[in-house]
Amino acid sequence: MRTVRFLLTGLGNVGVPLLEILQSRASLLMERYRLELLPVGMADSGGAAVSPNGLDLASVLEVKRAKGSVASLPVVGRPGMSGRALVRDVKADLLLEATPTSLKDGQPGLDITRDALLRGMPAVLASKGPLVLGYAELAAMSDLESPGRPALRFSGAAGAAMPLVSLGRGDLALGKLGRFEGVLNNTSHLLLCRMAEGKTYEAALAEAQALGIAETDPSLDVDGWDTASKLVILANAVMRVPTTLKDVAVTGIRGVTRAELDAARAKGGQVLLLARGEPLGGGKWEWSVRPTGVDAAHPLSRLGAMEMGAVFRSDLHGVNTIINAEQGARGTGAAMLKDVLEIFPD
Known part of the structure; x- marks a missing residue:
């Protein structure tokens, strides 16, 4: 068995959901993969907790569910x-980076990742900011x-749970990639589905917030910037085309009409x-995020309200569609x- 000591920022x-999975699947990790993931340090907005012998996940989860900081844990806390x-x-031996994303400077995740x-x-990384602003x-x-x-x-x-990087970078290796299309943000898609059913934008947003899907300020989601960030990451990592947010034409969903x-x-x-x-030829691509009406023939036309999906096209591999019933965080x-x-x- 191999023990990997990790830090979580x-x-x-x-x-928190990551730690819950680790807690519930620790035995399976050992049995199937002969791997123990030992948390030796964690940091949140209030400070950190450190223990070279391993932090107790139950104690960490208890304090986080109570809206506290790991810095308050006895002995191991580092305010x-x-x-x-x-x-x-x-x-x-490993950094797991999950700090909130900043699309202005990529911090704090960018410096944390550099240091690691x-x-x-x-x-x-789960954080998008460091990859959007510092991928190269x-x-x-x-x-x-x-x-x-x-x-x-x-x-x-x-x-999120869709293996887009693995599929595009690995499984479609050597293929010449054609048009990529994706629904990459659950909040905006849920709102559009509810609006199509007759709800107003405001009522649909209230439902999404009640479900815990939408943030109090949903701007990054509904204005298209979360989707654009993911597209920039895929452009750099999968299509291998140097791309920034400035290269993406972005239109959100606020202006979508009943018609x-x-x-x-x-x-x-x-x-x-x-x-x-x-792809435009000569290594150039055109990138966009915008509300788009698709007909029944489109691979994503039947996407459910709680689903996300993507379509890769390759000259060697054909059309590859992946759909995920979104599991959120x-x-x-x-x-x-x-x-x-x-x-x-293993």
Whole structure:
């Protein structure tokens, strides 16, 4: 059995479900993969907790469910200790990075990831900001561009539970990729589905917030920037085309009309907030995120209100469609653990 000591930065919507999965699947990890994941350090907005012998997951989850900080845990708590300090000062074999995303500067996740890679520590990211704003730099510091350097993986950041990076970068290897299309944000898709059923935007948003799917401020979701961020990650990692948010034409769903919704339904389809990458030739691509009416012939036309999906087209592999009944943050946590198993194979 192999023991991997890990650090976790970010104990919010992704970090807590991740720990819940680890707690429930620890025996399976040992039995099937001969792997023990030992948490030696965690950081949240209030500080950190550190123990070289391993933190007790039950205690961590108890304090987080009570809306507290791990810094308040007896003996192991480190009030005021930042995620960067945790990564710089605590000896570990792996970083799991799940801090809130900033699309302005990529922080704090960008610096945390830099520090881990500089220390030779593999990193698994759920945070999109570091990849959107620093992909080229992080790839050069990792095994993505430099074999022998520490691993960098980020399945959960690009597609939550949908294995888009693995499919596009690995399973479709050697294929010449054509048009990519994806519904990559659950909140905006749920709203469009409910609006198509007759609800107002405001009523649909209230339902999504009551379900815990939409944030109090849903701007990143409904204005298309969360989808655009995921498209930028896929453009860089899968299509291998240097791409930034400025390269993506983005239109959100606030302006979608009843006439547009009804016209799509009349054709057996629906309006989707569709991320699209269109190859133009000569290594150039056109990137967009916008509400798009699709008819019954489109692979994503029957996508359910709680589903996300994507379509890859390849000259060697044909049309590959993946649909996931969205598992939210739990799916992102599961994707992070899948990445861990790739880095530390049996």
